[in-house]
Amino acid sequence: xxxWLELDGLGLTEGDVRIVENVTLKIGCSSxxxxxxxxxxxxxxxRLMHGLLHSSAGRIAWPRPLRQAMVFQRPIMLRATxxxxxxxxxxxxxxxxAEQRRRALxxxxxxxxxxxxxxxxxxxxxxxxxxxxLARAWALEPQVLFLDEPTASLDPASSREVERIIHxxxxxxxxxxxxxxxxxxxxxxxxxxxxxxxxxxxxQTPVADFFTLPQTxxxxxxxxxxxx
Amino acid sequence: MQDVAASLALGAQLVAAGDxxxxxxxxxxxxxxxxxxxxxxxxxxxxxxxxxxxxxxGRRTLIVLFNGFMGLPxxxxxxxxxxxxxxxxxxxxxGLLFTPTAMVIAQTVLVTxxxxxxxxxxxxxxxxEHREQxxxxxxxxxxxxxxxxxxxxxxxxxTALAGFGRAIAEVGxxxxxxxxxxxxxxxxxxxxxxxTSKGDLPLALALGAIxxxxxxxxxxxxxxxxxxxERRWG
Numbered sequence: 001x002x003x004w005l006e007l008d009g010l011g012l013t014e015g016d017v018r019i020v021e022n023v024t025l026k027i028g029c030s031s032x033x034x035x036x037x038x039x040x041x042x043x044x045x046x047r048l049m050h051g052l053l054h055s056s057a058g059r060i061a062w063p064r065p066l067r068q069a070m071v072f073q074r075p076i077m078l079r080a081t082x083x084x085x086x087x088x089x090x091x092x093x094x095x096x097x098a099e100q101r102r103r104a105l106x107x108x109x110x111x112x113x114x115x116x117x118x119x120x121x122x123x124x125x126x127x128x129x130x131x132x133x134l135a136r137a138w139a140l141e142p143q144v145l146f147l148d149e150p151t152a153s154l155d156p157a158s159s160r161e162v163e164r165i166i167h168x169x170x171x172x173x174x175x176x177x178x179x180x181x182x183x184x185x186x187x188x189x190x191x192x193x194x195x196x197x198x199x200x201x202x203x204q205t206p207v208a209d210f211f212t213l214p215q216t217x218x219x220x221x222x223x224x225x226x227x228x
Numbered sequence: 229m230q231d232v233a234a235s236l237a238l239g240a241q242l243v244a245a246g247d248x249x250x251x252x253x254x255x256x257x258x259x260x261x262x263x264x265x266x267x268x269x270x271x272x273x274x275x276x277x278x279x280x281x282x283x284x285x286g287r288r289t290l291i292v293l294f295n296g297f298m299g300l301p302x303x304x305x306x307x308x309x310x311x312x313x314x315x316x317x318x319x320x321x322x323g324l325l326f327t328p329t330a331m332v333i334a335q336t337v338l339v340t341x342x343x344x345x346x347x348x349x350x351x352x353x354x355x356x357e358h359r360e361q362x363x364x365x366x367x368x369x370x371x372x373x374x375x376x377x378x379x380x381x382x383x384x385x386x387t388a389l390a391g392f393g394r395a396i397a398e399v400g401x402x403x404x405x406x407x408x409x410x411x412x413x414x415x416x417x418x419x420x421x422x423x424t425s426k427g428d429l430p431l432a433l434a435l436g437a438i439x440x441x442x443x444x445x446x447x448x449x450x451x452x453x454x455x456x457x458e459r460r461w462g
Contacts, residue, residue: 076361079379079461089365122462
């Protein structure tokens with residue numbers, strides 16, 4: 001499989017704390033889940049990949065440039081309508097306004113919220129806002145979508161809906177890299193698992209193998225504790 | 229005490245009668261301070277925004293400077309603007325000294341740092357919340373600053389108001405650069421100062437009461453507006 005993202009000895013140190021340490025990794029599949037306990041550096045690694053943080057060591061290589069977008073754990077909306085929030089990203093990328101409107105409406109349709117177009121985004125529920133955030137990212141037609149704990153602050157029904165949307169985004173050909181606490185979610189959405197602990201990469205394993213035959217003891221303990 | 233009561237009664241009469249001299253003074257006060265506040269917002273809000281989202285050498289120094297300038301003594305600002313506008317000064321040939329324009333300039337100098345410093349605080353909070361999302365969407369810092377100014381528009385009404393409150397209530401700059409000329413540059417605060425020193429309390433008290441009423445009314449309106457906006461926009 002052709003790799004579309006390569007990390008080589010990637011590290012991030014803040015003060016004396018090594019948040020991410022010497023991560024070397026090639027990502028080639030279409031959906032990757034980053035797993036690990038709290039404080040493992042999952043979100044930081046995701047931000048380094050997306051370019052929101054700058055590494056203090058190593059390098060990131062994109063063999064060919066890919067359009068990226070990211071969805072965060074907590075959706076952040078501007079004080080404007082839902083439609084305006086989705087159009088904003090398109091406007092930043094210089095799309096003409098008619099196309100902004102068309103794409104934003106289509107994205108809103110795909111996340112199942114066309115009736116919210118003219119509502120104030122910050123007045124929508126948390127679950128709705130996360131779906132709007134997905135629409136905002138999707139409207140940009142990213143080739144890679146980063147998702148940071150996309151369902152961590154949602155109720156089960158909203159989580160299911162968000163998973164359905166992520167599934168569709170993958171089916172439509174967008175590659176995803178997501179962090180999650182939810183092992184079931186990783187199993188449902190990901191092809192491979194990247195397991196981190198203490199900022200270090202412990203293993204990168206196809207998802208089926210990870211849950212049945214994790215390569216490291218740490219990962220086995222993690223799965224046992226999470227499953228309970 | 230009786231003097232005060234009598235003066236207040238006289239003041240109320242002046243207001244009730246719609247005394248032309250009184251109304252002219254109030255109108256000029258509002259005109260000067262509203263104009264100065266508008267200029268200050270126009271200058272200070274972008275400055276505040278750049279100070280919060282920008283990344284450049286000297287940013288911290290500027291923040292400390294603007295915070296400090298929030299407490300500029302009006303008489304000193306008046307003095308400096310006086311020197312700039314006086315005949316011998318660099319802007320003397322425009323003949324602006326002792327005109328309402330000079331008062332607007334002086335109050336703008338006084339209020340701009342207040343608007344800039346308060347805006348910086350507001351936008352810094354916005355930036356903390358929106359930073360990652362805006363950068364992920366591809367917004368440059370400058371663009372993000374513009375977006376956040378618009379996003380914080382309701383909080384910034386309070387900022388503008390704080391600036392207006394400072395402008396309408398100060399006496400030092402308008403006294404020095406305006407000269408308190410009857411019918412030309414006399415505003416509420418300079419009239420209060422003059423009439424009090426002359427011992428003519430009714431006019432001073434009437435103006436004082438009106439000044440307070442105006443400030444209260446504008447603040448109340450802004451508060452109501454902000455509440456309404458927050459319910460509407462979240």
